[in-house]
Amino acid sequence: MSDEFDESSGPELTADEEALLKEMPTLTDVGQARRTFMGQTIAGGMGLFALMLLEKERALAALCTEPGAVFAAAPAVENPVRVALKINGATRTLELDSRMVLLDALRERLELTGTKKGCDQGQCGACTVLVDGRRVLSCLTLAATVEGKEVTTVEGLAKEDELHPVQAAFIKYDGFQCGYCTPGQICSAVGVLAEARRGDVSHVTEDVNASTTRLTDDEIRERMSGNICRCGAYPGIVAAIREVHSGRESARTWRFVEGEELARVRKEWEADETV
Amino acid sequence: MRPFKYVRASDAAAAARAVAANPRAKFLGGGTNILDLMKEDVERPNELVDVTRLKLSEIKAASGGVSIGALAKNSDTANHPLIRRNYPLLTQAIVAGASGQLRNMATNGGNLLQRTRCQYFYDTAMPCNKREPGTGCGALEGLNRIHAIFGWSDKCVATYPGDMANALYALDAVVRVRGASGRERAIPVGEFHRLPGDTPQQDSNLAHGELITAIDLPKSNFAKNSYYLKVRDRASYAFALVSVAAALELERGRVKQARVVLGSVAHKPWRSLEAEAALVGGPASEESFRRAAEAALAGAKPLAHNGYKVELGKRAVVRALMRASRLA
Ligand SMILES: Cc1cc2nc3c(=O)[nH]c(=O)nc-3n(C[C@H](O)[C@H](O)[C@H](O)COP(=O)(O)OP(=O)(O)OC[C@H]3O[C@@H](n4cnc5c(N)ncnc54)[C@H](O)[C@@H]3O)c2cc1C
Ligand code: SF4
Ligand code: FES
Ligand code: FES
Numbered sequence: 001m002s003d004e005f006d007e008s009s010g011p012e013l014t015a016d017e018e019a020l021l022k023e024m025p026t027l028t029d030v031g032q033a034r035r036t037f038m039g040q041t042i043a044g045g046m047g048l049f050a051l052m053l054l055e056k057e058r059a060l061a062a063l064c065t066e067p068g069a070v071f072a073a074a075p076a077v078e079n080p081v082r083v084a085l086k087i088n089g090a091t092r093t094l095e096l097d098s099r100m101v102l103l104d105a106l107r108e109r110l111e112l113t114g115t116k117k118g119c120d121q122g123q124c125g126a127c128t129v130l131v132d133g134r135r136v137l138s139c140l141t142l143a144a145t146v147e148g149k150e151v152t153t154v155e156g157l158a159k160e161d162e163l164h165p166v167q168a169a170f171i172k173y174d175g176f177q178c179g180y181c182t183p184g185q186i187c188s189a190v191g192v193l194a195e196a197r198r199g200d201v202s203h204v205t206e207d208v209n210a211s212t213t214r215l216t217d218d219e220i221r222e223r224m225s226g227n228i229c230r231c232g233a234y235p236g237i238v239a240a241i242r243e244v245h246s247g248r249e250s251a252r253t254w255r256f257v258e259g260e261e262l263a264r265v266r267k268e269w270e271a272d273e274t275v
Numbered sequence: 276m277r278p279f280k281y282v283r284a285s286d287a288a289a290a291a292r293a294v295a296a297n298p299r300a301k302f303l304g305g306g307t308n309i310l311d312l313m314k315e316d317v318e319r320p321n322e323l324v325d326v327t328r329l330k331l332s333e334i335k336a337a338s339g340g341v342s343i344g345a346l347a348k349n350s351d352t353a354n355h356p357l358i359r360r361n362y363p364l365l366t367q368a369i370v371a372g373a374s375g376q377l378r379n380m381a382t383n384g385g386n387l388l389q390r391t392r393c394q395y396f397y398d399t400a401m402p403c404n405k406r407e408p409g410t411g412c413g414a415l416e417g418l419n420r421i422h423a424i425f426g427w428s429d430k431c432v433a434t435y436p437g438d439m440a441n442a443l444y445a446l447d448a449v450v451r452v453r454g455a456s457g458r459e460r461a462i463p464v465g466e467f468h469r470l471p472g473d474t475p476q477q478d479s480n481l482a483h484g485e486l487i488t489a490i491d492l493p494k495s496n497f498a499k500n501s502y503y504l505k506v507r508d509r510a511s512y513a514f515a516l517v518s519v520a521a522a523l524e525l526e527r528g529r530v531k532q533a534r535v536v537l538g539s540v541a542h543k544p545w546r547s548l549e550a551e552a553a554l555v556g557g558p559a560s561e562e563s564f565r566r567a568a569e570a571a572l573a574g575a576k577p578l579a580h581n582g583y584k585v586e587l588g589k590r591a592v593v594r595a596l597m598r599a600s601r602l603a
Contacts, residue, residue, distance in 0.1 A: 078278035098281035098323075101310070121311050122377060134350075134379045140310045141380065142303070144281050145325060188376065200354045201370060203511060208366045209359050225511035226374020 081144045087112065088156025096143050103127045103138035106153060114154040114183045118228070125227030128184040128191070129153050135191025154183035157190065166190050169240035172252055177231035185227045189241050192223045196245065215245050276313050280322040284329060287453055287486055293324045295455030295484025302326050302486065304346065304385030307377050312390065316399050317406055327382065331488055334358065339494040345384035345451075345487040349439065350375070352383055362492055364522055367503035368442035374512050384487035387440055387450065387467065390478060391433035391542075392514050393422065404430045405475040412475075420580040421516065424588070425541040431475030432578060434539045435468055436514045442503055443490060444544045445520040445534035451489040452481060461491070468543030475542070496532065497522035502598035504591050505538075515539040517588050521595035523559065530554045530563075535571055535596075537588060547571035550592065559600040561593065568592035 079098040084091055087110065094109055103120075106112040106129075118126030120139045127139040130152040157164035166189045169175070176182040196215050201208045204222045215223070220241050221234070229237065243249060257265055284290030294300045300322035301309060312318035332344040334355045341357050352358060353369035369378065372386075395401040395413030402411035414422050414432050422432040443464045450462045468479050481487070501522040507513040518538035524531045533554040537545045550571035557563040568589040575585045597603035 079280050081281050098279060099276045120314065122307055125374065125376060128376055135376045136380050137307070137376045140305075140307050140377075142281065142306060142310065142323075142325075144283075145303075145306070145327065191379075192375065195350075195375065198354070200350070201359070201366060202375075203367075203370045205370075208363045208370075222511055223375055226376050 083144050083147050085110075085143065085146065085151065086149065087151045088153060094143075098142070098144060100143045101139055102129065102141040102143045102146055102151070105143040106138065112153055112155055115187075116180055116183055118181070118184075123228075124181070124184075125188055126181050126184040128187040128227065130187055130191060133191075133194060135188050152187070154186055157186065164190065165244045166193070166240065169244050170237070173236040173239040173243070174233065174254075175236040175240045176229075176233050181227060181229045181231075181233075185224070185229065185237055188224060188227045189237070189244075192220070192241065193245055195223070215242070217242065220245075277316070277319055277321070279313075279320055281325065282322060283325045287326075287329055287331065287488060288457060290324050290326050290329065291453055291455045291484050291486045293322075294486070297322050298483065300324055302384075304382035305348070305377075305380035306385075307373075307381050308385060308389045312397075315397055317397060326384075326486065332382075337491065340492045343383055343490045343492065345489055346382045349373075349378040349381040349383065349386055353378070361495060361498050362442075362446055363498060364445060364501035364503055364520060365439070365442045365492070367501075368438045368518075368520060371503055371505040371515075371518070372438040383439070383490055386437060387443075387464075387487065387490075388479060388481070389437050392436045393433040394418070396433060405433060405471075408474070408476050415578075418580060419578040421514075421539070422578055422581055423541050424575040424577045424581055424584045425537075425545050426470045427542065427576070427578075428471045428473065428475070430473055431471035431542065433471065433475065433542060435478070435541065435543050436539055438503070438505060438515065438518060438538060440464060440468065441518060441520040441536045441538040441544045443492075444546055445501070445522045445536045446495055446497065447493050447534075449491045449493075450487060451491060452485045453488050454482065454486075455484045459488075460485070464490075465544070465546060471542045478542075495522075496524040497534070500525055500599045500601070502595050504595040504598065506587060506591055517584055517591050519588075519591045519595035520544075521592070521599040523554070523596070523599050525559055525600065528559055530557055530559055533567075535567065535592060537571065537592070540575075540584060540588060547592075549573065554596075559596075559602065561597060561602065564593045564596040565589075567596065 077097045080095050081098050082093060082095050084093045096105060103115060103117055106115050115129055115138055116126040117139065118124035122137050122140045127137055128135050129138045131146055132149050157167060166186050170186060196213050199211045199213050202219055202222045204218050217238055220238050282293060284293060294302055299320055301320040303323040303325045304327060309318055327346055329346055331346040334343050334347055334352060334357060336357060341361060343352055349369050353366045359366050393414055395403045395417060396405050401413040404410060404412050412431050415429060419432055423434050448464045450464060450467050451459065452462060453459050466480060503520050505515045505518040507515050515538050517540060520536040522534040533551045535547045535550040550567040553567040553570045554563065571592050572585050572588045577585055
């Protein structure tokens with residue numbers, strides 16, 4: 001495969017996608033894996049969406065790398081607390097209302113909107129992040145309490161342009177539909193895998209005194225039960241975690257539609273739409 | 276959420292003093308219950324004293340048993356080798372509750388003090404004596420499917436919803452607390468929570484400002500034959516409708532010692548001395564377990580919508596004892 005993402009020989013793009021690609025100056029300096037992924041994804045038909053997500057993620061990651069900056073207090077802050085938040089490797093000192101939970105600090109003050117708000121009450125798992133490597137719910141964590149701890153959000157999982165294995169597996173196995181629960185599912189899965197490596201037990205572990213680190217599908221389901229998926233993408237989620245846990249990659253059972261085939265499929269869709 | 280002052284306590288004595296000095300102050304553990312209730316405007320503290328950085332999270336062998344720090348996380352407690360080996364019932368009870376994320380946050384002290392899940396308690400538009408004494412009990416004549424069948428009063432029919440405390444009760448655990456004056460008390464788990472009576476606003480016998488510092492487990496002969504059974508509306512991530520902590524000490528097929536504690540059936544973990552008496556001295560057999568289950572539920576007083584808990588409770592007791600004795 002060539003080093004550069006070649007638009008002319010690559011998959012056909014819509015006018016919108018083409019424009020977006022051109023408008024993105026940073027795209028030229030990102031590495032092979034991400035470029036290929038985006039190219040393929042575009043061809044897969046979900047292009048614009050994935051492209052925007054990745055680009056936004058980049059911008060946000062960049063935003064978070066200025067250390068030492070102090071954000072001005074938002075209006076109407078009561079009982080202000082000064083908190084040094086260490087998020088995805090970068091420290092930011094914020095003046096926050098003592099009531100602010102980590103979820104809102106991430107989304108409203110740090111523009112890290114990857115972490116999602118579902119129920120805001122501990123009942124859905126959408127807001128899951130990692131604190132000192134352990135999965136927790138950011139909606140029930142006061143921001144002030146994580147001072148000095150390492151927070152990792154979904155934006156911080158990928159290494160440069162290399163997706164985290166769990167992220168890649170979610171794409172491979174279609175571990176999502178609308179994607180709203182996905183950042184929480186992925187962070188939770190990363191936590192589950194670490195817990196399994198430590199030999200932690202679960203509600204479905206037969207003998208809690210025996211030490212085992214192997215996750216059966218039932219174990220995965222139980223351990224992930226704190227993450228609700230309204231779309232019911234559970235089979236894909238379990239498959240993704242199973243693969244990363246086992247360390248054995250199986251072949252992808254689907255492929256991207258490209259070239260002439262894509263043109264034909266597009267025509268068929270257009271014909272369908274006119275019906 | 277109403278404004279509150281956030282304070283990080285430097286040591287246990289300072290934490291207890293800070294809360295004792297302000298009637299509207301509360302301790303902050305993992306926050307998984309109190310923040311939820313503050314968002315719902317049910318809890319309205321004007322000061323939270325964060326105790327999670329106090330050095331009270333050790334789990335260690337102590338005088339033949341094990342002492343668990345009040346600030347150890349639920350997940351660390353459940354997975355500690357000393358607990359898994361000697362008190363598997365406690366491990367099972369903890370991992371039956373909440374979710375992986377919540378157990379990583381929840382402290383043992385906060386877990387003991389989690390409040391009821393009665394829907395009227397959560398809904399500030401409804402009457403509730405626990406939330407606002409004197410307003411009446413919405414659940415008494417309302418929807419009371421998840422409510423108590425033992426020990427309730429006409430002031431409150433709520434249940435204590437937690438799992439961990441049921442196992443602790445069966446294991447004869449003792450809660451260590453420390454007051455603002457530095458005075459320490461040891462409260463057996465069975466006397467830690469209370470029945471509602473005329474003052475349902477009070478869940479436990481803890482005084483304001485008393486800090487839970489540890490939970491002590493005595494040496495136990497139940498490790499081989501115990502089981503925590505939890506019955507709920509879905510397979511995981513839900514509170515119990517009925518749960519049973521069953522622990523047996525067997526000798527040549529006969530029951531030498533027994534504990535049967537039911538959860539989510541009363542305002543506190545509900546130990547059945549009747550069931551235990553029916554078991555001790557008898558064989559470990561399904562027939563004997565059935566008699567014990569009948570004895571356990573004989574005094575139940577169900578409400579309009581929770582009659583099912585009586586039969587469910589009996590079957591749960593039998594199943595838990597069968598699993599504990601490895602007959603099932
Ligand atoms: C969606 C959901 C599902 C759940 N499911 C279950 C379940 O199935 N089973 C179950 O058992 N639980 C369940 N829980 C409850 C959960 O276990 C409790 O919320 C948790 O254990 C409370 O611990 P915490 O440290 O977060 O307490 P916090 O919320 O921090 O505190 C709770 C109370 O304890 C007081 N407190 C805290 N620490 C101390 C201390 N050291 N001394 C004195 N007072 C103290 C606080 O002031 C507060 O009043 C669930 C919770 C949620 C949100
Ligand atoms: S049962 Fe107790 S908690 Fe529920 S409404 Fe009645 S008084 Fe309130
Ligand atoms: S938003 Fe935190 S658990 Fe639902
Ligand atoms: S993918 Fe839509 S909620 Fe999970």
